[in-house]
Amino acid sequence: MALIVQKFGGTSVGSIDRIRNVARRALATAAQGHEVVVIVSAMSGETNRLLKLAHEVTQIPDAREMDVIAATGEQVSAALCAMAIQAEGGKARSLLGHQVKILTDGAFTKARIKAIEGSKIFSTVKKGAIAVVAGFQGVDENGDITTLGRGGSDTTAVAVAAAIGADACEIFTDVDGVYTTDPNVCPSARKISKISYEEMLELASLGAKVLQIRSVEIAMKYGVPVHVRSSFSDAEGTWVTKEDQSLEDVVVTGVAYDKNEARVVVTGVEDKPGIVAELFGAIAEKNVSVDMIIQSPAIASGPNGAGEGRTDVAFTVLKTDLARAKPFIDEVARSLEATSVRYDEGIAKVSIVGLGMRSHAGVAAKMFRILAKEGINISAISTSEIKVSCLVADKYTELAVRALHDGFGLSDAV
Amino acid sequence: MALIVQKFGGTSVGSIDRIRNVARRALATAAQGHEVVVIVSAMSGETNRLLKLAHEVTQIPDAREMDVIAATGEQVSAALCAMAIQAEGGKARSLLGHQVKILTDGAFTKARIKAIEGSKIFSTVKKGAIAVVAGFQGVDENGDITTLGRGGSDTTAVAVAAAIGADACEIFTDVDGVYTTDPNVCPSARKISKISYEEMLELASLGAKVLQIRSVEIAMKYGVPVHVRSSFSDAEGTWVTKEDQSLEDVVVTGVAYDKNEARVVVTGVEDKPGIVAELFGAIAEKNVSVDMIIQSPAIASGPNGAGEGRTDVAFTVLKTDLARAKPFIDEVARSLEATSVRYDEGIAKVSIVGLGMRSHAGVAAKMFRILAKEGINISAISTSEIKVSCLVADKYTELAVRALHDGFGLSDAV
Numbered sequence A, B: 001m002a003l004i005v006q007k008f009g010g011t012s013v014g015s016i017d018r019i020r021n022v023a024r025r026a027l028a029t030a031a032q033g034h035e036v037v038v039i040v041s042a043m044s045g046e047t048n049r050l051l052k053l054a055h056e057v058t059q060i061p062d063a064r065e066m067d068v069i070a071a072t073g074e075q076v077s078a079a080l081c082a083m084a085i086q087a088e089g090g091k092a093r094s095l096l097g098h099q100v101k102i103l104t105d106g107a108f109t110k111a112r113i114k115a116i117e118g119s120k121i122f123s124t125v126k127k128g129a130i131a132v133v134a135g136f137q138g139v140d141e142n143g144d145i146t147t148l149g150r151g152g153s154d155t156t157a158v159a160v161a162a163a164i165g166a167d168a169c170e171i172f173t174d175v176d177g178v179y180t181t182d183p184n185v186c187p188s189a190r191k192i193s194k195i196s197y198e199e200m201l202e203l204a205s206l207g208a209k210v211l212q213i214r215s216v217e218i219a220m221k222y223g224v225p226v227h228v229r230s231s232f233s234d235a236e237g238t239w240v241t242k243e244d245q246s247l248e249d250v251v252v253t254g255v256a257y258d259k260n261e262a263r264v265v266v267t268g269v270e271d272k273p274g275i276v277a278e279l280f281g282a283i284a285e286k287n288v289s290v291d292m293i294i295q296s297p298a299i300a301s302g303p304n305g306a307g308e309g310r311t312d313v314a315f316t317v318l319k320t321d322l323a324r325a326k327p328f329i330d331e332v333a334r335s336l337e338a339t340s341v342r343y344d345e346g347i348a349k350v351s352i353v354g355l356g357m358r359s360h361a362g363v364a365a366k367m368f369r370i371l372a373k374e375g376i377n378i379s380a381i382s383t384s385e386i387k388v389s390c391l392v393a394d395k396y397t398e399l400a401v402r403a404l405h406d407g408f409g410l411s412d413a414v
Helices: A016-031 A046-057 A063-087 A119-126 A152-163 A197-205 A213-222 A245-249 A275-285 A319-335 A363-373 A394-407 B016-031 B046-057 B063-087 B119-126 B152-163 B197-205 B213-222 B245-249 B275-285 B319-335 B363-373 B394-407
Strands: A003-008 A035-040 A092-095 A102-104 A113-116 A130-134 A137-139 A145-147 A168-173 A194-196 A226-230 A238-241 A254-258 A261-270 A290-295 A310-318 A340-344 A347-353 A380-384 A387-393 B003-008 B035-040 B092-095 B102-104 B113-116 B130-134 B137-139 B145-147 B168-173 B194-196 B226-230 B238-241 B254-258 B261-270 B290-295 B310-318 B340-344 B347-353 B380-384 B387-393
Touching (some): A003 A016, A003 A152, A016 B046, A035 A119, A035 A152, A046 B016, A046 B063, A063 A092, A063 A137, A063 A145, A063 B046, A063 B063, A092 A119, A092 B063, A102 A152, A113 A152, A119 A130, A137 A152, A197 A213, A197 A238, A197 A347, A213 A226, A261 A275, A261 A319, A261 A347, A275 A290, A275 A319, A290 A380, A319 A340, A347 A363, A363 A380, A363 A387, B003 B016, B016 B063, B035 B152, B046 B063, B063 B137, B102 B152, B113 B152, B119 B130, B152 B168, B152 B213, B194 B197, B197 B213, B197 B238, B197 B254, B213 B226, B261 B347, B275 B319, B319 B340, B347 B363, B347 B394, B363 B380, B363 B387
Parallel strands (some): A003 A035, A003 A168, A035 A130, A092 A130, A168 A226, B003 B168, B035 B130, B092 B130, B102 B137, B168 B226
Antiparallel strands (some): A137 A145, A254 A347, A261 A310, A347 A387, A380 A387, B137 B145, B254 B347, B290 B310
16 A cells, blocks of 8 residues: 555646546545545636736735635635545545645745645545645745745645655646657657656756656655656656666766747956856846856857957846846946847757766767757857756757757667 | 724625725725724625536535635635735735634534634734635634635624624625615615614514624624625615614514415314424424414314314425425324325515514504505414514515505605
């Protein structure tokens, strides 16, 4: 007998029929002798309907009140799901964030979980009932309702699984697992049967949005085995677990890409201590996230580029932040007496991820060779222990992904 | 400076525009220097939408889960209302049943309030904010969400007013007060400016459904002055308060009628102790409410009626309960060896209510004379200290109401 947490997203509970399917699946798991905790999102479309209602009242709704409204989406689906389990002859009880209780900080609309009491969940499953927990929501120390931000139900699921020491956390979604790359870009992409938390983190942050990055962090921290699988079939999906020996045989596990970033190049900045800190300090102050940072006199130094004692700094920011960021980047650049600031939205980031890189030399070099062979120029490189990312012109994105996927042997049948 | 509770029903918060009106009204009261607590119902139609959703899952939804869903209606309107107050430049915080907290028994879908903690409401108003409390909902000792049943927001309002020692509880509704009788039946009906709790109780139970009967009971118990008034105007409505000297000048305060009851006559029942108890015990067991009860050999004893040592028992039940009640009333009648059971749905109950009856003799006799003068036959009579009710053929209802309203001087200009 195992203790299993099963999370169903908005699409999986998007209609009464689908809620019935959720009920049947949870009951099937219980019928195998397991104790089952179900985590549900709001019915798809419901959160948007509620947000719209709030925005009809006021352009900038109070965050505390916004959470009171948003939390009703999961409240309804949790109770409907409990009813559906009962209708199929099973026992079930819904549990809300404040009932569980899922204690968070007080950062409304983007709260972080601080602690989870497991006793109500335990007492429910010990009575032979399925506990249906409303995802996405919690309660702060004042008893105010909070929400975890979009996609927060994944986080609820993994955090609950960690808190109650579940044997597995199953994330049911509309894809059947994590793929070696985007199947829409590369038809030979394969489902990965097992991936480490570390690799999943790199893939998630790079755009493979199967699983919320925060939930992976929690799973890694507490060693929760996560099983990402399809709501619509019984096939095994992808297990996200601790790395083990077998994983290291593969050098590259997946190829990711991200078209959401823009490149900023600040040229001719004085090359002395503190200047770069000043630049990025100013940017961080405005809540603009910076991803890649490359400082080198060799990069992008044209006629107006870095001269003696001067350097160029390149970095990427989200395209959605760019309009807002431009004025103060320009301002900081002026105050640093930079020669120029250039913005480039026509770029994409292509990355290879794999634990095997740590023990295999020359992976980055192989990546550059593969791209060069296709005539793709690399405008920036950034590396971590298990990842290499290259900025390329965005028109080459798909070509680069397919070439890397083939070149690292990911297209081969297993 | 006073502490004022203002309750707004489903129609009053039925759209974003109406919610804005609620916000303005609460702020206007606050601007007069008062501390304001607002109680809101769900937006009109919302509770039905939620019930329908639950009934799509299962014919007989679990009561506990039903309350989890139903409570979201008030949760949303409380937060929207708080936002609307903020949008008008005021301070406000929504408070849910479990946050206040409004402690109830565990009778889901029809819970009764056991206690209300005032501290969260006090701390909110002491900070200069308007507390917007979700009506209709509470929490039981296990932390489970409960609801008070339809119209429960009136009860929340009066109970909160009692708990925090409010100076007044204003019930905003779509009528502008309590009338001497139904204006649709009797065009000369007048708004009553002041009525006692006791009279209101008799009028409410008789069908003047301006105010939930349970809320009047609580108001009476704790002496909360209740002001029933229109959401759509600033005019004074009707104050429901302790009786005072001035009230006693009026013999009859109002005329009510009720077409929802059916008459049952059980004839030829053995006239010995315990028989009647057995009959009504059996009916009560099936959760059928009985209103008027008249036991007399004189009533309805025709050829098959009561003989020597036998009696007839007549009573009224809700028409909506009749189909369900018939089989076991027949069965009990058989086991009591009654001669026959007759059912009559073509009746109505007409009542006069007034504190003054206690000190004025002959009020009932005057009522009978007025009805007789119109040729209306009375098929049953029941009296309390401040009320006389007569069963008449339902086709005479409107005639009887108008005749009594005129006959007791209620149509005269004040």
